[in-house]
Amino acid sequence: MNRRILVIEDDSVLNKLLCDGLNRAGHSAKGARRWTEAERRLSEESVDLVLLDVSLPDADGLDILPKLAERQPVIILTAYGSVQNAVAAMKRGAAEYLEKPINLDELEVAVARVLEVAALKRDHLFIKSRVEALTPHNLVGSSAAMTELRQRIAALAKSDAPILIRGECGTGKTLAGNLIHAQSARAKRNFVIHDGSAHLGRDFLTALFGAEPDPKAPGSPSRTGLILDAEDGTLFLDAVAEVDAEAQETLLRLLESGLYRRVGAQNDRAVQLRVIAATSRDLESMARAGTFRPALLEKLGGQTVHLPPLRQRKEDIPELAAYFLGHIQISHPVGKHLTQSALDRLLAYDWPGNIRELRNILERAMILSGEGAQIAPEHLVL
Template identity: 45%
Template sequence: MSKRRKPILVIEDDKTLCRLVSKQLQSMGYAVAHAHTWADAKATLDGTDPSLALLDIRLPDADGLKCLAELSAQCPVIVLTAFGSIKHAVEAMRAGAAEYLAKPVNPAELELAVTRTLSADSLRRQYEYCRNQLSPAIAEDMVGSSKAFRDLVRMIELVAPSDATVLIEGESGVGKELVARSIHQMSSRATATFVPVDCCTLQESLFESELFGHERGSFTGADKRKQGLIEVAEGGTIFLDEIGELPASLQAKLLRLLETGEFRRLGGTQNLSSDSRFVAATNRDLRAFSDAGRFRRDLFYRLATVVIRVPSLRERREDIPMLAARFMETRTFQRGARKHLTDAAMDALTAYEWPGNIRELRNVIERAILVSGESDTIEIGDLALPSIARASDTMNASVADCEVNFEKEPTLEEIKAKYLGYLIARHQGHRGRIANILGVSERNTYRMVKKFGLEEK
């Protein structure tokens, strides 16, 4: 019984190789269709919707590179190339191929490439589906399918059409400004300005002038009238980020603005009106702050007309693969190549606690893309996560388990398995480094890992 209803299409002019690859795929549980020329492949594609294609880079009736664009628009493509055509394989990767395999095709490498490509394509389709389910205003930047994420989106959609003041709560890095921008984009004010104000970075002495504006001569250096950010946001949305850091001297003025819709520039006597929507955000417990007298209680109640809590990344772990795919997609397109996370790397991302939330995940992915260099895969060793280092230390300590003692002398195979496990932990699963240490090929390293049951889970 095949794993998928959609077949894998093998396009290879060498009939012997085509037959061998097809049999290997069938033994893995996949349905297979095959073609020996591009003309045959096009005829097959007319009546078949393959889940994946294996494409010979040199066909008798067409240049595989030229066929790639047409084929990759329909399904992911793994390019087959002779050893001497690695340069062409690299060109194919840049043109959109998901993977490449050198001939003669090794069965273990074929299985790994097919599994990885189909997994990546499944993740991409999940991401596309979830993006299509979201409102166009938030589809490009907000990704997820977890219940916590769906509840957040539902709340945004309920709140956005009104002009109610919104307080967004959540840890640093969860995407509070992204939520605020989504509220703005889904509101009737979307064509007007969205003005973010960071209450942490503005100096207290300049805050009032920045927020409310000032009149000429209101203080030393004020040689002309200046509009404040509230006026800049007229008709739009003003986003007060980290509102808990707002100086006490300005809290009363902000409260008056929220209650009356009026304000005065610094040094001015004329009341000005504001037609802006206010959205505030905080990573603090403002209710506790107000109870402790560190934040005006009446301002808190005015801001908290509607409260939206943004979940931490720990609360929506099932969204991590989709978020990682999104960051990989947006950060690798300039390189002209696609990268994939290994199963071990993805497991590490999912298991990590993410104190820095989505911001930290994005930074980890960006770093991993750079550290992985020309490789098309991101290994667990390319991720800078403290938990990986701790796991390595644990495995490092456990290597003592294979010491020879008089009570039980381990077999050579047991020692090999222990030592290989130690190297996997020490080098975070980086197969190339392990192969160099052992003095064997990466292919043989893969076979040893599989033999001793140490493959990535």
Template identity: 45%
Template sequence: MTQSDISSPEKPGNGSRRTILVIEDDMTLNRLLCGQLSEMGHAVHGVASRADAMELLGGIAPDLALLDVRLPDSSGLSFLSELREYCPVIVLTAYASINQAVEAVKEGASEYLVKPVSPARLELAISRALETMALRRDLAFWQAEAQRAARHELIGDSAALAELRRMVGLLAASDSPVLIRGESGVGKGVIAAAIHAQGPRANGRFVTVDCDPEMMESELFGKVRNGQLIEGLLAAADHGTVFLNDIEKLSGTMQSRLLRLLEKGSYRPHGSNAEIYKDARVIVSTAADLDALVTQDRFRSQLYYKLSGFALVVPPLRDRREDILPLADSLLANRSFQRGVEKSFSADARDLLLHHDWPGNIRELANAVDRGVMLSAGEAVIEPDQLGLTHRKSATGDDATAVTLRFAAPPTLDDLRDAYIAELIERLDGNRQRIATVLGISERNLYRLLKPRA
């Protein structure tokens, strides 16, 4: 039997062999085990002590460890709980003991084998340990997916949301990249997940990547370390969808690499010259004005055109007020279940929720509901002062629409313009999209107005 015969739903490493760490102080047995495992097609590292194992773990990412019960600098069982944080562990012992076996299982050992171990028995134990770990990872993933789906339904009754649902259905049938635009907190990730869930890739994974410019390259594309390929999130999204959040944060280099992926379907892990092909749909989101970033040469125009062929704009919550109360009720039902208390909003609280301006959109709404659940403690009804919103008035109210500008001397037109824009910046929390909407101009023109005058 070779490594390719081992059945596993998830292939670690480079997909053709496993990396196995052997921790055995009997060097004759150590070499024998390493030889057997190498013949099975594995990449093997043998060490004789806990200290050597910890030093090696700083440079490799094993898929499995074989651990002797007795080590020169530690008890194997006392090392087991720490080692299993890195990978599954098979415990080896020369003296079978029921109590020892029970203790090993309690500490998280995948298998408990008595030496000497035949190659067939060892390979079977390795297969079972790796398959069990893969199943546990898959279970954790699908549990998280179920929780995410419960939290992120497209809830609401507005015409805008009905149009979004229609567009999601159309885009789900395609395999093209999608650009989702909208203010922070409007639920762009929810829309991306809905597109994935309604399409032919629904049985694949939906992997979210926050575009951190420092970690992005190795996190997304993977890397080669000590000759071993450590796969990135793109590999995890094979036959599924990868969702890149805040695409505007990508460096110029990463923008080029993403464009190559979209055009050719391939990429190179960091530190490798090997071309890897992956079948993953790409959905991206941004709260930024990409048009302005392209004009400023801060975002590659080729990538922008590639992404913007299929674009969705998610309107802010204040522009779809019919969705506020259904969303709040849904959020509350979930929080009430977690608290074990069935709660509801008072009539005044519902009125406050309905007329609040929601600059933070659904994220702010969720925080307000969380605050209301916490401050109402054991009470069944949440009151307005428990939501933390009373200090902020809706932009639809008379007080919010009145503008008063004061000057020490008669102002010029430029003074009036600058003062009015400054007032809008403060009132709308610096949200350039909303400021541009109030002024009736594009965000690009707003950017020019905000530039210091010579």
């Protein structure tokens, strides 16, 4: 498979030799002879692997290795091979270590091995990101509102534009975002969730974009952000109305240019991803009040999905209840069902907590009903 490889080697002859060999092996290799040139290339495009000379004219390879290894695997090249250098390189994040003169056959084997391990790591992240989609919760319901919603999701999945999902708490905004991702061209990459209400101020930016070491705390580590896990995939920003002005400005810049900057960093980084945001708030009112940037609202709100509250599609409650009970009962030895009077009580309720509340009430009813096969009205805590 064709992989993008950057060779950072100051020896022009060796640089060309390595690039030519990698290109013949079916990869797409480019060379850089100085760290400044390599840094510019990396800010403009993503690569799958870096070959890094440990001794560059303008940088020490071991010093820049940790930063590089956070984003893609790195193979260290050096003419000063030793056990100490190898151990130092591996501790700082190198995936492999090769000593000059470089044997092209050995290089090809090392590259294949490193890329295979990187692919396995990506697959692991991908599987973890799909857990949400595989949990017992889906767009269940045969109402006209749900039919229209499925059609809307299928249409938006074909686009790569930002999307704003609107709906009350508990209506399934995260699920809708995940389904858009699962039907899109980015489905084989990660679906990464970042909750705007869980991190405030700089904590939001650090968690999302990462941070450079604190200059006031020598030896403090750099922090990677969730955005690296979302690269080439989908970033789902839940509770986007809760982020502060600084974070809103940073998100707007990301959407407009595809660039972001780590907290404390001086240089921008480029990233390819799709952004889906969700809110239960009235962003238009917030924009008029000056608490949400109108430009960010305009950028996010070009494509919108509205999730109906459960009280507006009560005809779906019998189907939803059967679906949830079927999945909840996987861990229960006794099959249970709702009595008609219990179902009538569910239909009469207005569901301020929507689908999430319905599931929680059914889970509690399973416990309160004991060993019996029926869930009666008295088992429903509404």
